[in-house]
Amino acid sequence: MTMKILYGAAPEDVKGYDTEQLRNAFLITGLFAADAVNFTYTHVDRLLLGGAMPVTKSVTFGSGAEIGTPYLLSAREMGIANLGDTGTVSVDGQSFTLDNRDVLYLGRGARTIALASLSGNSPARFYMNSVPAGADIPHRLIRKGDSKPVELGDISRSNKRRLAMYIHPEVAPSCLLLMGITDLAEGSVWNTLPPHLHERRMEAYCYFDMAAHDRIIHLMGRPEETRHLVVANGDAVLSPAWSxxxxxxxxxYAFVWGMTGENQEYNDVAPVAVAELK
Structure with a gap:
């Protein structure tokens, strides 16, 4: 298991960042390496973000040595989304089978987590978000069909999309973590319109189901001074509350969204008119 540390940045700092500095601070690449578990720990709301792609063997993690706790989830909860083919997650001897687009919620206190693919020729791709938790909530597998879909956008404006809530008070409870998957309709390219801020929560995006030659132009920053990141398949982006x-x-393409902060009110946002962006 590897653990990268990111300290975050203030909007005043980002004004002077070049492309490499911006990418180093907010873009996470290389999440899905064969037979490895790669985590990034960010001081932005202490989100832990990870990826794993077991190919020839199962991969195991759970030690909290990197974060100063007996186990990684001693005081944390976690969501695991399978973005690949069928795989299994074993948690302290309890086994769950995850098909594509299934999400597993792990409550505080899990000790040893093992990830495996049903077939190395078509491996699972496990994407993970973990945040501090102050409550004990049982583990729960949320199938794709159990998620709550919400239709958003308009095909005439190229932003029609379906948002599926998984770890959410209306579907599966958690302490502070929210997690879901958004798919764009055929012919639509724009996501998350209208743009907005949520001062009381941060968010992370993981873009997936993209062709190797395609890219996402992800816009971030203060509304009056935006920046952009060019994002490839399997890359993740950190979005602090001020951005x-x-x-x-x-x-x-599709993306997994994960959020944490002061509340779980999905609509606790401050919309920004596109005409106000600079």
């Missing part, structure tokens, strides 16, 4: 988050793709 807008929206983007457009050069081809079909």
């Amino acid at each position: 807008i988050h929206m983007g457009a793709g050069t081809g079909p």
Whole structure:
């Protein structure tokens, strides 16, 4: 298991960042390496973000040595989304089978987590978000069909999309973590319109189901001084509370969104008119 540390940045700092500095601070690449578990710990709301792709063997994690606790989830909860083919997650001897687009919620106190693919020729791709938790909530597997879909956008404005809530008070409870998956309709390219801020929560995006040659142009920053990141398949983006988050793709794509902060009110946002962006 590897653990990268990111300290976050203030909007005043970002004004002077070049492309490499911006990418180093907010873009996470290389999440899905064969037979490895890669985590990034960010001081932005202490989100832990990770990826794993077991190919020839199962991969195991659970030690909290990197974060100063007996186990990684001693005081944390976690969501695990399978973005690949069928795989299994074993948690302290309890086994769950995750098909594509299934999400597993792990409550505080889990000790040893093992990830495996049903077939190495078509491996699972496990994407993980973990945040501090102050409550004990049982583990729960949320199938794709159990998620709550919400239709958003308009095909005439190229932003029609379906948002599926998984770890959410209306579907599966958690302490502070929210997690779901958004798919763009055929012919739509824009996500997260209108752009907005949520001062009381941060968010992370993981873009997936993209062709190797396609890219997402992810817009971030203060509304009056935006920046952009060019994002490839399997890359993740950190979005602090002070930043807008929206983007457009050069081809079909989907993304996992994860949030944490002061509340779980999905609509606790401050919309920003596109005409006000600079």
